[in-house]
């Protein structure tokens with residue numbers, strides 16, 4: 141990866157050398173296997189292909205100034221994948237096995253980890269799929285867990301520059317008591333049409349409202365939502381949003397910085413009251429928002445064209461912990477040799 145233009149990396153798929161695989165057969169998980177192939181052999185009747193038995197995760201590893209590699213809160217991703225597995229009746233991978241696979245995938249692809257100065261990182265994509273053939277609607281008896289990695293830049297090409305979101309009440313990403321709280325492929329398939337429309341309109345993502353009443357803010361397509369009002373960090377509580385590990389971390393950091401935390405249903409009208417608004421997630425980190433356009437009411441909520449002071453502080457602190465520049469008080473980071 142010499143001569144790589146790290147600063148303009150963007151968020152996209154890239155091949156790396158190795159991936160890690162683990163098969164579930166006859167009621168047991170096998171050993172971790174290292175593969176140098178980027179394809180899998182899959183039965184045409186696999187439940188992942190027909191009935192959406194698929195869950196994934198996203199986490200990142202960072203190279204520090206000290207040359208050490210750090211991975212952020214992977215136990216949380218491992219547990220969330222177990223929740224997703226429960227949600228769509230897949231075999232649960234033990235947390236330790238998930239962690240071992242992630243460590244191995246990072247170590248085997250060390251040369252792809254972007255240098256400290258670049259501000260880029262190694263994106264880690266674990267996934268779990270039903271591989272057994274079924275034609276009736278029921279869970280598979282066999283599963284494949286995989287981890288692959290790739291160097292990435294920011295999810296929204298603007299990086300830490302404010303972008304716009306759009307509200308379109310005609311579209312839902314998840315049903316009220318459905319799978320919105322799990323990281324399963326179906327949620328993302330459901331977001332493609334409106335996500336595409338948003339991009340075409342110059343917005344970075346859709347800001348979804350709750351599907352039942354269209355009264356409260358849920359989240360963005362690929363990230364949670366937060367707003368800052370005075371001395372308070374406000375973020376939605378909802379059964380149909382993904383429990384973001386980034387958001388959970390920002391809440392701790394915000395509290396430490398002296399902000400009050402409100403995690404509660406957030407009526408969309410409250411958009412008029414925030415001084416700062418952001419989208420947060422592993423891929424998005426913090427993406428500050430400069431405008432939310434309510435397409436149904438042709439109304440816009442405008443925030444600063446520069447990142448706000450609290451968003452900036454939170455962003456800097458989170459990144460400093462991830463890259464090893466700030467003390468890891470909460471044990472969020474594991475050093476991988």
Ligand code: PLP
Nearest residue numbers: 362363364382384385386421422
């Ligand atoms: N919400 C959705 C729908 C996501 O896909 C993601 C990305 O993982 C997030 C929120 C942010 O979650 P996390 O901070 O754990 O990456």
Ligand code: COI
Nearest residue numbers: 198199362421422423424
């Ligand atoms: C992540 O932040 O890891 C995500 O999964 C978001 C998106 C790429 C789906």
